[in-house]
Amino acid sequence: MTAQILDGASTLKAIKAELTQRVAALRERGVVPGLGTVLVGDDPGSHWYVNAKHKDCAEIGITSLRRDLPATATQAEVEAVIDELNGDPACTGFLVQQPTGLDEMALLSRVAPEKDVDGLHPMNLGWLALGKHAPLPCTPMGCIELLRRYDVPIAGAKVVIVGRGLTVGRPLGLILTRKSENATVTLCHTGTRDLAAEVRQGDIVIAAAGVPGIITKDMVKPGAAVLDVGVSRVDGKIAGDVAPDVAEVAGWVSPNPGGVGPMTRALLLTNIVEAAEASIAHSA
Numbered sequence: 001m002t003a004q005i006l007d008g009a010s011t012l013k014a015i016k017a018e019l020t021q022r023v024a025a026l027r028e029r030g031v032v033p034g035l036g037t038v039l040v041g042d043d044p045g046s047h048w049y050v051n052a053k054h055k056d057c058a059e060i061g062i063t064s065l066r067r068d069l070p071a072t073a074t075q076a077e078v079e080a081v082i083d084e085l086n087g088d089p090a091c092t093g094f095l096v097q098q099p100t101g102l103d104e105m106a107l108l109s110r111v112a113p114e115k116d117v118d119g120l121h122p123m124n125l126g127w128l129a130l131g132k133h134a135p136l137p138c139t140p141m142g143c144i145e146l147l148r149r150y151d152v153p154i155a156g157a158k159v160v161i162v163g164r165g166l167t168v169g170r171p172l173g174l175i176l177t178r179k180s181e182n183a184t185v186t187l188c189h190t191g192t193r194d195l196a197a198e199v200r201q202g203d204i205v206i207a208a209a210g211v212p213g214i215i216t217k218d219m220v221k222p223g224a225a226v227l228d229v230g231v232s233r234v235d236g237k238i239a240g241d242v243a244p245d246v247a248e249v250a251g252w253v254s255p256n257p258g259g260v261g262p263m264t265r266a267l268l269l270t271n272i273v274e275a276a277e278a279s280i281a282h283s284a
């Protein structure tokens with residue numbers, strides 16, 4: 001027996017089809033959702049991601065405001081672009097692509113919280129900790145949406161997260177322990193004494209350590225769902241956190257590429273549409 005594939009690419013397609021109708025409904029009411037991106041420098045990976053995001057937007061009727069700055073851009077220059085997008089009504093949501101090489105906390109904090117479609121503004125993460133509705137981070141929500149669409153049970157499940165990074169592991173623990181998800185979470189990190197023993201308890205394992213192949217077959221409970229969030233490059237190719245032979249014991253696995261990456265984009269699109277819908281609710 002081999003694991004069922006959690007196909008993020010086809011799920012992104014399905015979500016785009018659903019969002020197309022919501023964007024059309026917004027446009028009928030005179031609201032055109034517009035995504036802004038702020039990109040600093042010429043990292044090819046970052047350029048690929050930002051291009052992909054704008055292509056996704058164009059497909060479903062979201063307009064694009066693209067601000068590309070050279071690697072030499074200063075903190076003040078990037079902050080001026082953030083201020084400009086904060087004040088532009090055509091921009092209903094935007095993000096600063098990471099990494100920038102600048103003071104990222106200062107940049108994140110400067111984005112108007114209601115335009116923070118990455119869900120990473122300190123105020124939005126604070127609302128998450130306090131249990132109030134706010135934009136949520138795209139990669140964690142992409143993981144959850146992928147599990148939901150394949151009917152992997154989350155409520156009551158033991159979820160083992162590997163990695164405490166600010167964009168995935170840390171917020172994911174907060175989200176999965178809400179009443180609406182109701183999972184029991186173990187958050188592992190470099191201080192974890194026996195990683196294999198922790199991972200073996202997981203009905204769901206979410207690997208977001210950025211260490212190629214850190215999750216091996218012997219660590220996985222038979223039938224578990226294993227999500228691979230890690231993006232490392234080995235010889236120019238994407239290497240995930242999950243070793244390929246994990247599929248021999250797992251019940252479900254997300255491929256990488258083709259799993260959580262496209263789902264991150266799907267949830268970004270969802271956040272853009274929701275921010276635009278919320279702007280109507282607030283002005284009505």
Ligand SMILES: Nc1nc(=O)c2c([nH]1)NC[C@@H]1CN(c3ccc(C(=O)N[C@@H](CCC(=O)O)C(=O)O)cc3)C=[N+]21
Pocket residue numbers: 048049052095096097098099118138231238256257258259260261262263264265
């Ligand atoms: N402010 C900010 N927001 C982000 O959401 C953000 C960011 N900064 N910095 C970098 C990470 C990374 N990220 C990905 C998006 C899409 C894929 C994706 O769609 N990958 C494809 C193809 C990958 C390939 O072939 O190169 C896949 O997994 O199938 C991956 C990774 C968003 N990030």
